Amino acid sequence: MDEVEVVVAHSERATLRVGDVFLKVDADRARIDAEVEAMSLAPVPTPELLWCKPPVLALAALSGTTLGRLGGPSTGSSAGWAAAGAAIRQLHDAPLPPRPGRAGRSVDALVAELDAECELLVTNGVLPADLVTRNRQVSEAALRPWTPAFTHGDLQIAHVFVDGDEVTGIIDWSEAGQGDALYDLATFTLGHQEHLGDVLAGYGTDVDVDLDVIHGWWSLRSLLAVRWLVEHGFDPFAPGCEVDVLRSRM
Template sequence: MVDDIEVVVSHSERTTLRIGDMFLKVDADAERLEAEAKAMARAPIPTPLILWQQRSVLALAALPGRPLGRLGEPSTQSATAWEATGAAIRKLHDAPLPPWVGQGAEEIAAKLDEECDWLVSNGLLPGGVVKRSRRVAAAALRPWTPAFIHGDLQIAHVFIDENDQVAGVLDWSEAAQGDALYDIATLTLGHPEHLDDLIAGYGSSVDVDVIRGWWSVRSLLAARWLIEHGFDPDAPGCEFDVLRSQG
């Protein structure tokens, strides 16, 4: 008997299917999929077991536990789980650098200006909100010491086991050398109430203005892609709410 096939996420770039306890990731960019597999092999924290791999398909074993949370919804995980996540991310950031270099501050700033113009010209957000958010974003665009970052560390990509420990981290396609605070900001996007717990587990102080800056950067840059791929950045608690709250 064949298990039912569940479409987890699907858009023009990638599709993820679940078949029983196996996930199939189909990626139009075979090199990106190969880089994801290599990043998981390098990561010093739990990742999904790779069952098999073809040029454009990666088969992964399902992780145990439950997601740390989801954007737009309250996280029901404990402070201990958030602290454990912080400790795991610190271990990743302290690991030897991968060979892939992520975007630099100047490149991000140029894209940011383009996306801000697009948001205003299409009437998606008031000009005042966009201008203020761009000003907040400037704090993140400073020189940083490169770290091994996940690069897309959304709250739904971290799974927590029954002991409030990290069971595994998903979706490593954006892993590269980058700013460690970007990962921390991505994890707490829309969940600022858990930032202190995450930092407690991380084990060192962080510049909260930079975290806020990355919240703005990610929200501003993601909007067009989300809209064009059928997602809604204006859903409650999501990217546009984050930008509106940055007053």
């Protein structure tokens, strides 16, 4: 019998791998429904859906490897990063899905969440006040009107698989929906800013990508993530992770 590998697990959901099958366990039925719907609509490679019996979703494993991981070196080539950029552009150009996603929160809601989180980070001594203040200023660039696109919503580097210069699949679609395209680009390059140029080359030069907005999303996403990561057993203080991203803005 194949061993059971715990890919990721916390109080909200868990993903297990058994041989060539991934089992996602999520108590939130809406997230499972959103993931199944998004994979059916996305014009990019996604895992084969084997079966869905909430709270469990079974998916076939993808071929290829990820381009690296947050906090670690990139194992992918420039061509691989560019291919990922092209796939992201294909997604963003697709017809809009019916529901808003994580990247589609309103500016007012983001401002309220961000300001409350910044206050907690300082009050609880999680991060120094000057680090929080500086990154709150950088975040301001992301807080602007945007044109809705089909977004993944959680496009971490570990969620995109490539084989050479071909994208073989994108996983974890539970946060997908209408949202800000630059949120996806920023999430994908978080902690790997040296490959932003490769991603944008694949994404296409016909689109004017505001780098200040990308930087703003790097800061905003990191500020909102630090305390949650600590509380769920992850380490945002590890080299190359969220706190280092925040420090790079100083």
